[in-house]
Amino acid sequence: MTTPDVSGRPAPAGRPYRLALVGGGPRATYALERLSATIDRLGPGQGLEVRVFERTGEFGAGLAHSPSQARTSYLNRIGSQVSFAADETVAGAGPLRPVAERPTLHEWCRRRFESTGHPDFDLAPEDWPKRYVHGLALRDMFDAFAADLRRHPGADLHLHQAEVVEIESSDDGLTVVTADGERHPADEVLLLTGHSYHDPERSRSGRRLARCAAFGGALHVAHPYPMDRELGLDRCGPEAVVGCAGMGLTAIDTILHLTEGRGGRFEPVPGDGLVYRPSGAEPAGIVAFSGSGLFTFARPDNHKPSDGSGDHRGTFLTHEAVRQLRANVGSPYPGGEDERQPQLDFEKDVLPLVILEMAHLHYVTLLGPGAAMPLTQRVMPDYLAFLSGTLASGAGRDCLLVRLDAAVDQVTEVLDSVLRGTRTAAEAQALVSWPVRDVLLHWTRVVFGADAEPAVRHCLDREQPPKLALDGRTSPSALDTAVTANRFSWDDAVSPVGPQPGPQRFRRAVRQFMDRDQRWARQGNRLNPHKAASDGVWRDLRSVISYAVDDAGLTAASQRIFLNRYARHHNRLANGAAPEIMAKIVALIDHGLLDVGAGPEARVRPDEPTGRVVVDGPHTGFVRPVDVLVDARMHAFDPRADVLPLYRNLLASGTVRLWRNASADGEDFMPGGLELSPNFHPVRADGSIESRITVLGVPSEGARSFLLSALRPNSDHYVMRDTVTWLNGFWGTLEAAAG
CATH class of the missing domain: 3.50.50.60 (FAD/NAD(P)-binding domain)
Known part of the structure; x- marks a missing residue:
C-alpha cells in the first residue's frame, strides 16, 4: 500500500527553481523540447535553473544513439516514423512549434543532404536510416531546443558530462551527487537514464x-x-x-x-x-x-501512411474485448486500499484473441476485403461466447480458429473450382454471398503479382479456367501457389524452423527460411499475409496488448511467462531489422x-x-x-543487477522500491522495474511518494511493457504523453509557488 506525499515538492524562495535532468539522451531531447516550447509560462520575477547530466557527454543522443557509433548499425524504423517534438495528436501538448521546427527524421535528413550532399542523408520517407544519423539529428535538435530555452531571460541551462551516482533527499530538497564527488542541489529531478546493462x-x-x-x-x-x-x-x-x-x-x-x-x-x-x-x-x-x-525476422517494407491512418485497428483484439474478459473471466484481486482490476491469464485469456486477430488479418490480406465479412461473421458466435466466458473451457489457444478455418476452407474451395474450370465465376457467385471475382483477382495479385491479374481477368471474361493463365508461374513473394495453401499457423509463425538432425541441415533450414522471410518482407506490411499479421497485431495493436498486460493486468505467474516467452515472440515477429x-x-x-x-x-x-x-x-x-x-543481448531493467550504481544506491537508500505483482493466488513476481505513481513519481520504501522525482522510460519496465521506442509523429505517442504528464506537474509546481 502506498501513502500520498503530503509535503509536495518544495517551492523556491528568492532563487531560481532548480531542475535536474539525469540522462541526456533522446528522452532529454523530448523533455527539453516541451520545456523550451512552454518556457513563457515562467512567471514575472521567477527563475529556472536547468542542469542536464549525461555521463557520455553525448547530449541529445546518449550512448545508445551516439553520433560516433559504428556506421554499420541501422535503426529498425523508417525515417518518416521518427520525430523529436510534440504534434497535434498529443492532447494537451500545446503550444506547438511551427511545423518547420519539428521535422521528422526523414525531413531532417533531407535538409542535411541538401547542405552536405552526404549519401547517408539521401533517404526516402520509407528508408531505414543509420543509427548514427539518428544520433546526429538528436544532437542537433537538442542544441536547437537548448538555444530556445536560453532565449528566455529567466532560464539558465547547464550541461554536465558526469555520471550521477546518487540522489540524496531531505526535507530541504534533493542533492544530485556525481561520480567525481560534485554535489548539486535540486528542487526537482527528472530521471531519463535510458537503457543500461547488467553487471x-x-x-x-x-x-x-x-x-x-x-x-x-x-x-x-x-x-x-x-x-x-x-x-x-x-x-x-x-x-x-x-x-x-x-x-x-x-x-x-x-x-x-x-x-x-x-x-x-x-x-x-x-x-x-x-x-x-x-x-x-x-x-x-x-x-x-x-x-x-x-x-x-525481417521488418516488412512499410506501405502504410506515416501518419498512422493505415495502421490496423483491430477486429477482435480490442480494448473493449480486454475489458469484457476482465469482467467475465478475470481473477479478482482481494480488496482494501490496494484493490486492483481483475487479472487475466495471458495464455488462456488473451493469446486466443491474438491468434484470432493474426489469422483473420492474414486471410483478409490474402483474400481481400471481399472475404472479410463472411470470415468475421462465421467466427463471431464463438468470439462473443469467449468474451462472456461461456465458450467451453480448456479449448486451447486455437479455440477461436475452428470456425474461421472452416470458413476459409469454403472460400478457397469455391475459388479452386473456378480456377480449375469446374465452375464458372458466375456459377460460383450464385452459390455464395461474397464477390467471387474480386476475391479471386485479389488472391492472384497477392500470390502471383500485379502482372498476373490481367491474364486471370481475361480468362474470367471469356469463362475460361484461370489456371491456364497461372500454369508455370511462380510467386515472386515466395508464397504457395495453391489457392488452398498459405494457411495461418501460430506454431509456424513463431517457430518457422523445426528441429534438424545436424548443424548443416539446421544451417540450410535457417538459410531457406531467411530467404523466404526477406521476400515476404519485400512484399510489405499490407500485401504479404504473414507480415501483415505480425505487423498489424504485434506493432499496430501493441497498445491493446499492453492494456492487457500492464499494471498487474496479468497474474504474477502469467506475467512471468509473458515476459520470458511472448515478449521474445514480439521481438522476433515485429521488431527486427530491415530486409x-x-x-x-x-x-x-x-x-x-x-x-x-x-x-x-x-x-x-x-x-x-x-x-x-x-x-x-x-x-x-x-x-x-x-x-x-x-x-549481445538486451538486458531487462533491474537495479539489483545494473552495472551502474545509481539505481542500486536509490534502492538501498529507500528512495525507490521495486514494483511487485502480487496475485490473489499468493504468488509474487518482481520483474525489476520501479514502482511509480500514476504521475511517474517513485514510491519510497516506506510507501510514501517522492513527488520531487519523476522517472520516465525504461526503469518503469515490469509494470509497463514495450518501452524502448523512439518518438513517433502523428500517433499520440506514449513517449510524448509521458513527457507531457511530467511537464504539467512541473508547471503546476512553479505556478503554485508564484501564488
Missing part, C-alpha cells in the same frame, strides 16, 4: 558467461557498446572465433561491425541477394546462438564466416578435455570452441 557478477546468466569464458581463457565482453572500443582489433582480431550470445538487434550490430565494419563489402549478385567480400581483418568466425536459434540488413546476414552465412548451426537452446559450456569454452547445440550436435564471448 555480470550481479546476474545469473552474466556470471555463467563470464565464468565459462574465464575457464577457457576467452575474452568476455559483457556489453558490446561502444563497439570501436569493446570489439576492437586489439580484443578480437582475425585469428579469433567470436561467440555471439543473442540473435537480436544488438547481435546484428555486433556481427556487422566485425565484418563490414572491418572493411568487408557486400556486393549485389545477379537476380537477388548479396555476396560478401572479406577484407581479411574479420574474425576467423562468428558463432551466433540463442534460445530459438533464429535471428529476428536489406538481413540480406547482409544471409550473405555472411553463405560465405561461411557466420555460423548458425548451433540451433535452438544452444549454450556455452566449459569443455574439460580441451580446456576451452565451447558453444554447444544440444539438438543439432554442434560443438565449436570460441576465443571471444560477447553478450
